[in-house]
Amino acid sequence: MEESKKKPNAISRMPAGFMGLSKPVMIGIAVACIVLALGITIIRSTGGNGGIEGLERGTMMMVKCANPTCGVIYDIDEVDYFLFLEEYEDEMDEDEDVAPAMECKECGKRSIYRAIKCKNEKCGEIFFANSVPESYEDTCPKCGFSEIEDLRRRAP
Ligand SMILES: [Zn+2]
Numbered sequence: 001m002e003e004s005k006k007k008p009n010a011i012s013r014m015p016a017g018f019m020g021l022s023k024p025v026m027i028g029i030a031v032a033c034i035v036l037a038l039g040i041t042i043i044r045s046t047g048g049n050g051g052i053e054g055l056e057r058g059t060m061m062m063v064k065c066a067n068p069t070c071g072v073i074y075d076i077d078e079v080d081y082f083l084f085l086e087e088y089e090d091e092m093d094e095d096e097d098v099a100p101a102m103e104c105k106e107c108g109k110r111s112i113y114r115a116i117k118c119k120n121e122k123c124g125e126i127f128f129a130n131s132v133p134e135s136y137e138d139t140c141p142k143c144g145f146s147e148i149e150d151l152r153r154r155a156p
């Protein structure tokens with residue numbers, strides 16, 4: 001008779017334990033689904049099928065001139081940057097891991113690189129991407145803040 005008492009207990013305990021675990025697991029799955037959906041959306045909107053030609057114009061990115069006598073900062077369309085990168089690919093040394101420079105519309109030198117504005121409200125420094133070695137691409141050389149790092153730290 002003892003066994004018949006134990007069995008219902010074991011069964012009733014299992015769903016209780018499962019329910020306790022399932023909530024964070026379900027949230028995790030939901031978050032993963034959202035991230036996945038966003039990823040697919042981004043891939044599609046950046047022309048997963050159509051390549052660069054399928055890209056939509058309108059997303060601006062900041063660039064800065066590395067020529068010390070110029071130093072101009074302006075926005076370009078991301079599509080133009082991608083088109084430039086694609087064009088540059090042919091003449092780029094495969095072993096070379098340096099980001100290509102675009103021609104500056106102010107000084108005419110090939111010294112335009114992607115720039116990032118520091119997301120630290122107290123700082124706001126504008127700097128080149130990957131300014132800080134062995135760090136994140138958006139790590140600020142002035143205050144050390146990185147939005148990527150900050151977001152990763154906040155993530156559960
Ligand atoms: Zn310039």
Ligand SMILES: [Zn+2]
Binds near residue numbers: 120125141
């Ligand atoms: Zn900063």
